[in-house]
Amino acid sequence: MSDWPLLSLTIFLPLVGVAFILFIRGAPEIVAQNARAVALWTALATFLLSLMVWAHFDPAKGGYQLVEQATWLEPLGIRYHVGIDGISLWLVLLSTLLTLVVIVGSWYSVHERVKEYMITFLIMDTLMVGTFCALDIVMFYVFFEGILIPMYLIIGIWGGPRRIYSAFKFFLYTLAGSVLFLVAIIAMASEAGTTSIPEITRHEFPVAMQMWLWLALFASFAVKVPMWPFHTWLPDAHVEAPTGGSVLLAGVLLKLGGYGFLRFSLPMLPEASAFFAPLVFALSIVAIVYTSLVALAQTDMKKLIAYSSVAHMGIVTIGCFTANPLGLTGALVQMLSHGLVSAALFMVVGVVYDRIHSREIAAYGGLAERMPVYATLFMLFMLASVGLPGTSGFVGEILVIVGIFNVTPATPAIPAQGSWVALLAATGMVLGAAYMLWVYRRVIFGALEKPTLAAIRDLRLNEVLAFAPLVLLVILMGVYPSIFTDPMIPSVERVLAEIGASSPIRAAAVAP
């Protein structure tokens, strides 16, 4: 079994499901039912396959594993080249898990164009897994950009009233970044003479060129993360997207930015990364403080969570550029944790939206009385979001804060003192608690007075099933994160080695 092309199977299995769904014909209800069933089984099989990937992954090794290569566009030297390391492993699992969760969670909430809906999500699955597995830069680009299309459709077709504006905004923002990314790819490939990611990583680019390349990559990744001030597409996209779209958008798509920094910017352009690190820190800090304050002022639940995402991703970008094992691992854990927690929070909003059709915080109040299970789950994810120890949110946050603090000593290249960055990043802890507790109080606590809520019912079985894995993982990652961090560490060490101890961004972490 170990010589099976596990990764390729995982990538392309959802497309088999798509093929099946395409051939479903009949009365609308029958089509919808069958489409749901096929999508569910396909997503489940894909998830199980990705678990097999995990089982075959050797956590002690730092290099790429389960590598597969095949010729693709030979004249240009572009190959079909996939493989994973400890960085992408968890993101692959996150993608397949969340696709499954979305399909289970939206079982009863999507009624229009169910067939197409399921097809888009399965295609998303393929593209997301493909992005994280791709080891050829052109192939990466194809998958990376490909994700835009289904997501654009999800927002534009199944979205809310302002969906067209949001879909365009989302598309234009990300596309603008991507164009520069494409230019950078061409430049890098022609300079290094290869499109293989591991080989480009070994190539040493001239420092002046690194600067331009870094900025071009940054334009793409910063929009994806999103970093302040490129974040304004996110609240709009989330507000208009259907719950499933928000889940994948927050859960996986935002991670592409952080993944890009770790896979491309840092190891390929270490000098430029060191040079621009203060910029990243500054923008991240602004993101944390600014968007946390903005979140405080929101009246729309989805917008609030969207803004909180920007703040949490600020922790990720700080962690990426600390260039020490703590910060990098912390950034990865934070990405996973945010993937689970924000996905869950968007589902939490989706549950009441399905029932009352309002995202306004003011439309709710006192739900604890009629929805105790819902209140408990919301509480758990709220606490994970504010980074309570014992939940996944804490591990990433504390690792990044400790990591950035320890950048301080011998870092002439980073004039932005690590301790200040740590201090300001930690203010997010206080502000995050403020807006999350407040929204919880307004939605869940208080007396149940509104007539619209009088008959609201607690979670359905499919909703409980969709939340269950997220609950388990959030707690497991908080209590015993070693399961997740152990396979990461060799790969993180490899990335740090690729950055090179002599590079200024590394010197800090190496010095005692």
Added chain:
Amino acid sequence: MLHAILVSSPAVGALVAGLFGRWLGDRGAQLVTCGLMAVSALCATLGLFLYAGEPASKVVLARWIAVGGFEAEWALRIDTLSTVMMFVVSFVSFWIHVYSIGYMAGDPGVPRFMSYLSLFTFAMLMLVTSDNLLQLYFGWEGVGLASYLLIGFWYTRPSACAAAIKAFIVNRVGDFGLALGVALCFFLFDSIHFDVVFAGAAERADATVRAFGLEAHALTLLCVLLFLGAMGKSAQLGLHTWLPDAMEGPTPVSALIHAATMVTAGVFLVARFSPVFEFAPAALALVTVIGAATAFFAATVGLTQFDIKRVIAYSTCSQLGYMFFACGVGAYAAGIFHLFTHAFFKALLFLGAGSVIHAMSGEQDMRKMGGLAQKIKFTYAMMWIGTLALVGFPGTAGFFSKDAILEAAWASHYAFHLFAFWLGLAAAVLTAFYSGRLMFLTFHGAARGDHEVMEHVHESPPVMLVPLVVLAIGALFGGWLGKGMLDPEGRWWGGALFTGAENHVLHAVHEVPLLVKLAPTFAMAAGLGLAWLCYVRMPSLPERAAAALRPLYLFLYNKWYFDELYDRLFVGPALALGRLFWQRGDIGIIDRFGPDGVAQAVLAGGSRTVRLQTGYVYHYAFAMLIGLVLLVGLYLFLFGA
């Protein structure tokens, strides 16, 4: 094994009652949680006999975080300090679980309540047994969570929700310091394990660190950051505003969390880090000043409050101040000793107050009480025991610990020790005064309550009275343990509390002048006498005094206007900034000049281009002619004819 059972049984109780409470029913949840707490309390009592005075040992339960040298386990550190704390926590918690059976009877959320109480106990035990900063942080935020859940237990009340959020967020401000403390600790010691940190503190006594734009004494900075966390948890001046509001929670919660255990976590932290604080005199000075100021400040506010629980809450705040300045002047043992005795008499006072509130059908305003002494004699007697211990009546537990603290403050040679002594002494007078006022207003004089309420006044059921008796025994006789705890050589502690080579404060307390020795007793007598004068002898005096000193009275009654100040300084501006960033920043600038602006510009450019396409031949001919002229002109200009 003993300790694993001790710590885990409340967790099991919390899980069982929380998850299966609906099926267990009220009685089942009470039995499970109380039974498991009994196990825990027994283990803790056993532990006190087996482990007090023993050197530190550690039980590792599991790995937690291990990344790049940053390592933390789930572990239990067992030394005398944690043994004492475990005993206080488990023992008091058990009796409060029992009390809650009576107090919460008939509430629709009994299983939830019992589950939260056990959850709190578990978190607190994790806190006191932690062997590294990260687990301490886990317990620290865990008790904060339990406190948030319990303050907001009656979640349909807006005031309870507001108080719960306030408690969590103000605590978070403190935790923010603690998180940075974790980071700095790792930076300094390459470890966050207590044994490594404590062993390495001495050699880093002179180290400096460049952080936050200044070149600071490393250990001082570390201690200040940790103390910021302690201030939040222990409601010290500046971060104290949440504690009085926390009285929105059910009374057993106030007794357990906001008097006996959680709020003392800050004192525990300072004592735990005595091996580091001893090398950071500036940080100790800060602890002394803040502690003494809080002791005085809270006592002054306590003078004017009418809510029976709020008076006791401010009293807690004030007593915590005593514990802190005891640590600040180097007498850690005295601080922990007071923590120990305070747990008994303050829990007793709160539970007594709960019994009063229970008797008064939920009334908490002392202006509507009075004359209760005859009706609920038993509670009355218990409340007097608690009060006497609090004011430091000779022979009671509080007498020994408070005396020890004040004498230590006098005898110490640490910075600001006299400042602490005088403020502490003044606070002792005030403490006796407000305690006497509470007793006289509640139990003496004419009955001021509604006729109907007064008709129904009844003694509480035995399940509530037995815990009172147990705690009263502790409040009366807990002081006898002090002899060992205050041993100048620190033998009793088995090295759990560290005192530097220069620190002889526990020796020096035996050589203070007689007047200093007697001062606390005089202070107590003066305060109680004054209260008697004001509220029994001449009941019109307080009002006349309040009218004569109206500005001062209002200042105290409004708690020095801290809440108003913070609302103006932080809450309002944060919301305003949020709206500003959102409306002006995101929508007004980024979107306007970013995506929307670009889209507008493209559209506008497009429509302008469209206008060029008029369709008239002469327009095009004219444009061609102009173009030709310009091109030729340019050619001639550039290359010269």
